[in-house]
Each structure stands twice: as C-alpha cells, then as structure tokens.
Amino acid sequence: xPPIRSYAMNNPTxxxxxxxxxLTTEFRISGQxxxxxxxxxFHVQPNETLAIVGESGCGxxxxxxxIMQLINKSQGRIAHGRIEFDGRDLTACSEREMEAVRGDALxxxxxxxxxxxxxxxxxxxxxAESVRYHRPVSKRExxxxxxxxxxxxxxxxxxxxxxxxxxxxxxxxxxxxMIAMALACEPKLLLADEPTTALDVTIQVQILALLADLKETxxxxxxxxxxxxGVVASIADRVAVMYGGRIIEEADVVSLFEHxxxxxxxxxxxxxxxxxxxxxxxxxxxxxxxxxxxxxxGCRYAERCPLRxxxxxxxxxxxxxxxxxxxxxxxxxxxxxSPMLEAVAS
Amino acid sequence: xxxxxxxxxxxxLARFARLCWRRKAASAGALITLLMLLVAIFAPWIAPHDPxxxxxxSRMAGPSADxxxxxxxxxxxxxxxxxxxxxxxxFIGVTAIGAAMVIGGTLGVLAGYFGGKLDxxxxxxxxxxxxxxxxxxxxxxxxxxxPTTLNLIIAIAFTAIAPxxxxxxxxxxxxxxxxxxxxxxxxxxxDLRIMxxxxxxxxxxxxxxxxxxxxxxxxxxxxxxSFIGLGVRPPTATWGGMIRDGFENMLDAPGLVIYPSIAILxxxxxxxxxxxxxxxxxxxxxxxx
Numbered sequence: 001x002p003p004i005r006s007y008a009m010n011n012p013t014x015x016x017x018x019x020x021x022x023l024t025t026e027f028r029i030s031g032q033x034x035x036x037x038x039x040x041x042f043h044v045q046p047n048e049t050l051a052i053v054g055e056s057g058c059g060x061x062x063x064x065x066x067i068m069q070l071i072n073k074s075q076g077r078i079a080h081g082r083i084e085f086d087g088r089d090l091t092a093c094s095e096r097e098m099e100a101v102r103g104d105a106l107x108x109x110x111x112x113x114x115x116x117x118x119x120x121x122x123x124x125x126x127x128a129e130s131v132r133y134h135r136p137v138s139k140r141e142x143x144x145x146x147x148x149x150x151x152x153x154x155x156x157x158x159x160x161x162x163x164x165x166x167x168x169x170x171x172x173x174x175x176x177x178m179i180a181m182a183l184a185c186e187p188k189l190l191l192a193d194e195p196t197t198a199l200d201v202t203i204q205v206q207i208l209a210l211l212a213d214l215k216e217t218x219x220x221x222x223x224x225x226x227x228x229x230g231v232v233a234s235i236a237d238r239v240a241v242m243y244g245g246r247i248i249e250e251a252d253v254v255s256l257f258e259h260x261x262x263x264x265x266x267x268x269x270x271x272x273x274x275x276x277x278x279x280x281x282x283x284x285x286x287x288x289x290x291x292x293x294x295x296x297x298g299c300r301y302a303e304r305c306p307l308r309x310x311x312x313x314x315x316x317x318x319x320x321x322x323x324x325x326x327x328x329x330x331x332x333x334x335x336x337x338s339p340m341l342e343a344v345a346s
Numbered sequence: 347x348x349x350x351x352x353x354x355x356x357x358x359l360a361r362f363a364r365l366c367w368r369r370k371a372a373s374a375g376a377l378i379t380l381l382m383l384l385v386a387i388f389a390p391w392i393a394p395h396d397p398x399x400x401x402x403x404s405r406m407a408g409p410s411a412d413x414x415x416x417x418x419x420x421x422x423x424x425x426x427x428x429x430x431x432x433x434x435x436x437f438i439g440v441t442a443i444g445a446a447m448v449i450g451g452t453l454g455v456l457a458g459y460f461g462g463k464l465d466x467x468x469x470x471x472x473x474x475x476x477x478x479x480x481x482x483x484x485x486x487x488x489x490x491x492x493p494t495t496l497n498l499i500i501a502i503a504f505t506a507i508a509p510x511x512x513x514x515x516x517x518x519x520x521x522x523x524x525x526x527x528x529x530x531x532x533x534x535x536x537d538l539r540i541m542x543x544x545x546x547x548x549x550x551x552x553x554x555x556x557x558x559x560x561x562x563x564x565x566x567x568x569x570x571x572s573f574i575g576l577g578v579r580p581p582t583a584t585w586g587g588m589i590r591d592g593f594e595n596m597l598d599a600p601g602l603v604i605y606p607s608i609a610i611l612x613x614x615x616x617x618x619x620x621x622x623x624x625x626x627x628x629x630x631x632x633x634x635x
Contacts, residue, residue, distance in 0.1 A: 068532055070528070070531055070532065074462065096536075098534070099534045099535070099536055100534060101534065102531070102532055102533060102534035103532065103533030103534035103535070104534060107532070107533070108532040110525060110528065110529055110532070112525045115524060115525040115526065116525040116526050116528075116529040117526055117529070118526045118530075118544050118547075118548070119526075119548070120547045120548055121543075121544075121547070129543070130533045133533065133534065133535060133539070134534065178529065181529075181533060182532075182533070184533075
C-alpha cells in the first residue's frame with residue numbers, strides 16, 4: 001500500500017484529462033428506456049486516481065463502459081451528456097474514431113483476468129498485437145516493446161514466458177498481462193473495473209501497488225471502480241460514492257473516511273469488517289437497491305435510510321458542498337441542506 | 347538402461363507415436379488419406395499404364411501380370427484409371443470443400459458475430475440451400491452451367507456452404523460472449539480484426555472436423571454426378587465414370603464396377619475415421635481419456 005500521497009496533483013488549475021458532464025445512460029427493458037446512470041458529473045486529473053464505489057447495480061461498470069463507448073447499442077444508449085477526454089467529446093466520436101482512442105490514449109482493464117485473454121494465442125503475441133494495432137512499428141519492435149511491458153508489470157523471467165499461453169499463467173499473472181496490454185500505448189487514462197476482485201488478497205496488494213506505481217511514473221489518470229472500501233483507502237486520491245445511478249457523495253479519500261456524510265456512505269463504512277476494532281456483529285444495510293425499472297421522484301436511498309423525511313420522497317437533492325473540506329460534496333436533504341434551495345422550496 | 351533414462355520426458359516423436367497408438371482408427375484414417383493424396387499427386391509416375399491407352403485385345407480381361415486389376419470395356423488398364431481417377435476425385439473434392447469452408451465459414455462467422463438482421467438473412471439463405479439434397483443441388487448447377495471440372499467444383503461447393511456456415515455460426519456466438527472479445531474491443535480492435543484474429547482460431551477445430559467429413563461427401567457427390575453422366579467428360583478417368591462405363595457389362599466383368607467402388611469406399615471410410623478422430627481430439631470431454 002502506498003501510504004504517502006501527494007495532494008499537489010489535485011491542483012484545480014490543471015486541466016482534467018477526463019470530465020464527464022450530466023451523463024445519462026439508459027437501457028431498454030421490455031420496450032421502455034430506463035436510466036442506469038443519471039446526470040453523472042465528475043472529472044479526473046492527470047496522475048489522479050478517482051475511485052468509484054458502490055454496490056452491485058449502482059451503475060459503476062456502466063459508467064466505465066459509457067466512457068469507452070462500449071455500451072451494446074442493441075440494448076443501451078447514452079441519452080445525453082458529454083464525456084470530454086483529452087480535449088474532445090467522446091459521445092460525438094464515430095466508432096472508427098473510438099477504435100483509434102481505445103487501447104491507445106484510453107485503456108481499460110476488466111474484472112476477470114482468467115477469461116480476458118484469448119486462450120489460443122501466446123501472451124507475447126497478444127501484447128505485441130496491442131502495440132502493433134496502434135503504432136506503426138515492425139513485428140520485431142513490437143515484440144521488443146511487449147517484452148519491456150512484461151518486465152514493467154513484473155512478470156518473473158519475462159523473456160522465457162513470452163511464448164507461454166494464458167493457461168500457463170495464474171490469475172494474478174494474467175491480470176498483470178492485461179495491465180501490460182492496457183499500458184502498451186501509454187494511455188493518459190486507465191479505467192480499472194474491479195481489477196482485483198477476482199484475485200486473492202496477497203495478489204490484490206501486489207496489483208494495487210503495481211497500478212499505483214505505474215500511475216505515478218506514467219502520470220496517468222485512473223478511474224478505479226470497486227465495491228471494496230479497503231481497496232479504495234489504499235489506492236484512491238478522491239472517491240465518488242454511487243447509489244442508484246447517481247453520485248451521492250464525493251470527497252478526497254481522507255475526508256470521506258473521516259467524515260462520511262451521506263447516510264449511505266456512513267452505513268457502507270459501518271458494514272465493513274474491521275481488524276483494528278473489537279469483533280462485533282456486522283451492520284448490514286437493510287433493504288435492497290431499487291431496480292432501475294422503478295422510477296422515483298425523490299432520493300433513491302430514501303426507503304433504506306434511517307434519516308428519511310417527507311421531503312426526501314419529493315425531489316432529488318442536489319450535490320451540495322459540505323462545510324469544512326474543499327471538494328467534499330453530498331447529495332442529501334437532511335445532512336447537507338442547501339440554504340438557497342430550501343428558501344425556494346418554502 | 348539407467349534409471350535416469352526412464353525418467354527422461356519422452357520426446358516429441360515418442361509422444362506422437364504414443365498418441366497414434368492410442369488413436370489407432372484415426373491414425374489409420376489419416377494414413378490412408380495421406381497415401382491416397384500421394385497417389386493422386388504422383389499418378390503420372392505411379393500408374394503402370396497410360397489411363398487412356400486402349401489394348402483392344404484385352405477388352406474386359408481379368409487380372410493379369412501386366413494389368414493387375416484387368417481391363418475395361420475399351421481394354422484400358424483399370425488400375426491406372428483408378429489411380430488417375432483419384433486425382434480427379436480428390437482435386438475436385440478438396441478445392442470444392444476448401445471453397446465451401448472459406449465462403450461458408452465467413453458467412454457463419456459474420457452471422458454469429460453481428461447477429462440481428464444480417465444473421466437472420468444469412469441463415470434464411472443457408473436454410474434454403476440446406477433444403478436441397480446435395481445431389482439434386484449438384485444436378486441443378488451442372489445442368490445449368492454445363493459439365494466442366496470448374497462447374498462441378500462450384501456445384502459441390504454450393505452444396506457444402508450451408509453446413510459450414512452453420513457450424514461456424516454457433517461457436518462464434520459462444521466465443522463472442524467471452525471476456526477476451528470485450529477486452530479486445532477495449533483495446534480498440536475493429537470488428538474485422540476481432541473476427542479474424544480472435545474468433546476464427548477459436549472455432550477452427552470445429553470447421554476442420556466438418557471439413558474432413560464433408561470431403562467424403564464431396565467425393566461421393568462427384569462420383570454420383572459422374573455416374574449419372576454429369577461429371578467430368580470422358581475419356582478422363584473418374585471413379586464415378588468408371589462405374590458408369592462398367593455398369594452395362596457388370597455381370598460379365600464385375601471388376602469394372604467393383605474396383606472403382608472399392609476405391610470410393612476406402613477413401614470414404616478413411617476420411618470418416620479421420621473426421622471422427624479429429625472430433626474426439628478437439629472434444630475437451632474426451633481429450634484426457
């Protein structure tokens with residue numbers, strides 16, 4: 001784990017590498033379009049890791065796929081919003097333009113390292129392929145680069161394993177290979193969708209350390225999607241907590257863990273088993289995430305929330321700054337009442 | 347001799363030999379097919395006589411020292427004609443199935459990969475092609491285009507496109523769902539590249555199995571077309587044509603019909619054994635038996 005973190009990178013004068021504005025992605029379920037993510041806005045600076053946290057079905061993977069423009073067109077669509085990456089709006093790019101961006105300046109790694117490699121091709125071929133596809137290099141140069149990448153992700157005796165097939169690699173090693181492929185063209189932004197979830201804990205730590213190290217040396221932005229708060233604490237600079245397709249709390253990682261403000265974030269932290277405290281019963285969050293087919297005018301967490309009030313069911317609270325920490329914003333009527341909006345309401 | 351030598355891992359050759367021993371039927375099929383191919387390729391050097399040379403005095407003669415399998419109605423050497431016939435049969439079979447594999451395989455991968463309207467359109471056409479028995483289809487094409495070697499190849503390829511499209515489509519749909527396809531898309535690979543580099547090698551074994559089985563069918567179709575007189579024009583030696591020629595005198599000289607029939611039988615059995623062996627070898631359930 002990298003304990004020391006520099007906050008200079010959060011310099012607001014720097015241009016973000018990715019800024020998402022009012023992104024809404026919808027899916028068609030029995031003929032009706034239902035939003036899976038709603039009016040999502042966030043940004044990522046170069047050399048910054050934004051963790052997106054939330055439970056299954058909150059829309060975190062859809063967010064990553066939307067940025068990559070990999071939403072299956074027969075089932076889903078980006079209804080509105082802008083995804084500005086490296087100075088251009090990805091939602092306006094053609095499929096051909098996106099193919100040039102994906103795997104080059106914008107890369108993604110997935111949750112399942114065991115099945116994310118082609119079983120009938122050698123590791124070396126697959127990494128070299130990702131180099132050759134985006135760069136006009138000879139086969140020799142691509143192979144050389146692939147070998148460098150294998151060494152970069154710390155595959156032991158990389159040269160000897162170059163011609164091995166995926167089945168000869170363990171899960172952790174395969175995830176390293178996936179990372180090597182994603183980094184082949186030195187991306188400016190890496191989307192990591194639960195890259196350590198399928199790995200056991202000791203390997204998780206190694207992969208997280210590797211990613212943190214690579215982010216630092218390559219000055220790349222990273223969006224790290226996870227449901228594991230321990231992982232968030234060890235890798236993130238900033239955190240966005242998602243619930244029901246919306247960001248409900250956003251803060252730098254220290255503020256979030258010290259002053260969780262949204263009742264959902266609070267409950268999430270409480271429900272996590274801790275080794276540094278006496279063993280007590282866990283506190284699960286009662287109830288379930290409302291399915292995306294259910295439309296509700298108010299806060300989507302209201303029915304599970306201990307602080308629920310009448311106004312929570314009337315309209316969606318805005319993301320409001322929390323006093324005390326810069327950049328800490330929360331979407332809750334009770335915890336962060338917006339004076340101006342309340343005046344309007346009354 | 348020493349203990350260490352027995353612990354030494356077996357070499358490639360030894361492993362191959364063991365594999366062949368374990369799969370005797372498939373190996374026999376492969377061996378016979380290979381021999382047939384060699385015979386076909388080297389026919390001009392192997393055949394003892396010119397296949398069209400007529401020895402009028404030995405018309406319908408039985409086996410002799412000079413003519414090992416006897417002579418046909420025109421006094422031509424049956425053995426030489428069978429050897430040259432292998433050339434025609436295998437050439438037509440291999441090219442037709444090769445073409446069907448490429449065309450059908452491509453259509454199947456396209457249909458399976460893109461799905462939707464394209465899939466429905468391709469598969470509707472394939473179902474239409476499948477509804478014709480292959481002989482009827484062959485007859486139709488040859489009757490329309492005329493009986494030349496090229497048209498025969500086109501006719502046989504036509505009958506085999508649909509099965510290859512079907513066999514390619516199903517595993518393509520399965521492979522398409524796998525995570526490495528999504529990972530490839532995330533690396534920016536185009537659909538064409540994903541199909542050619544990442545889907546095709548994963549489904550090739552099933553296409554190859556079908557290929558060896560359909561090669562047998564293609565040879566049979568060629569023989570059938572030649573038998574009914576729509577094959578390669580005489581006097582070119584073909585197995586089907588030889589049976590046709592010998593048919594009238596079958597009772598006087600059964601060898602005229604029996605020997606080419608046996609040639610067809612041997613290659614059919616060999617290719618089916620080979621195909622079954624390939625299928626077993628590529629079936630993960632049977633691989634470790």
